[in-house]
Amino acid sequence: MTIDTPGTDQEAAALAALGSRVLAEAGHGDMIWGHLAVRDPAGRGVWMKASGWGLEEIDQDRVLLVSWDGERLAGGEGLPDGGRVHLEYHIHTEVLRARPDAQVSLHTHSGTVNAFASLGEPLRPLSHDAVAFAEHGLPTFGATANLIRTPELGRALAADLGPARACLMPQHGLLTVGRDIAHAVMYAVLLERACGLQLTALAAGGPKRWTGHRESLEKDALVWSAGQIEAGWDYWVRRTERPAQR
Numbered sequence: 001m002t003i004d005t006p007g008t009d010q011e012a013a014a015l016a017a018l019g020s021r022v023l024a025e026a027g028h029g030d031m032i033w034g035h036l037a038v039r040d041p042a043g044r045g046v047w048m049k050a051s052g053w054g055l056e057e058i059d060q061d062r063v064l065l066v067s068w069d070g071e072r073l074a075g076g077e078g079l080p081d082g083g084r085v086h087l088e089y090h091i092h093t094e095v096l097r098a099r100p101d102a103q104v105s106l107h108t109h110s111g112t113v114n115a116f117a118s119l120g121e122p123l124r125p126l127s128h129d130a131v132a133f134a135e136h137g138l139p140t141f142g143a144t145a146n147l148i149r150t151p152e153l154g155r156a157l158a159a160d161l162g163p164a165r166a167c168l169m170p171q172h173g174l175l176t177v178g179r180d181i182a183h184a185v186m187y188a189v190l191l192e193r194a195c196g197l198q199l200t201a202l203a204a205g206g207p208k209r210w211t212g213h214r215e216s217l218e219k220d221a222l223v224w225s226a227g228q229i230e231a232g233w234d235y236w237v238r239r240t241e242r243p244a245q246r
């Protein structure tokens with residue numbers, strides 16, 4: 001199932017649930033932590049998973065509509081605890097407030113990205129993956145390595161993100177945004193792969209060569225066109241929803 005632009009509450013909740021499961025399938029799970037948010041089509045806030053569940057456990061019934069001020073407006077009625085809002089909802093409310101071009105934001109605790117961020121190295125395009133971050137760079141959040149537990153920290157994160165597609169959050173994780181769920185999720189997948197590849201090259205004593213800025217921009221336009229991003233997302237959806245192997 002692919003819903004590019006949710007029109008109803010049910011579609012927005014289904015999309016947030018699907019994106020959560022895809023992130024888990026792509027290796028971004030951290031027990032019950034990390035989350036993805038879909039902008040509410042009616043402008044009331046964001047749809048995101050309830051606290052206390054792993055990304056792979058999320059279906060529509062475990063998705064909440066969270067107001068811009070962190071109030072649970074809908075969802076979670078059938079859950080044992082009524083549906084708790086993640087403490088770090090400020091990431092999504094403040095970033096999506098600051099980025100009207102983005103419909104989806106996500107935050108995971110990727111170990112690979114944290115290992116890369118600990119080195120303080122610029123991300124180099126060693127394959128196709130990192131060229132997705134050539135145009136706007138890959139900023140680093142600097143205010144804290146602790147949880148994004150206040151609107152002020154959410155705004156600081158949004159400020160460091162600026163117009164970029166992704167932001168490192170050293171000793172914590174990553175943030176990506178997208179004009180739709182395909183872009184936001186694929187940027188997280190590409191960022192983790194790019195960081196992992198550079199870690200491999202660094203461990204081998206390199207890297208010594210990488211794609212220059214101009215060609216990176218050319219590659220981004222071709223390799224990560226909207227059609228390619230959507231094709232990658234569709235692949236992850238198929239992989240996530242494949243029948244269990246018997």
Ligand SMILES: [Zn+2]
Pocket residue numbers: 033034088107108109147172173
């Ligand atoms: Zn976090």
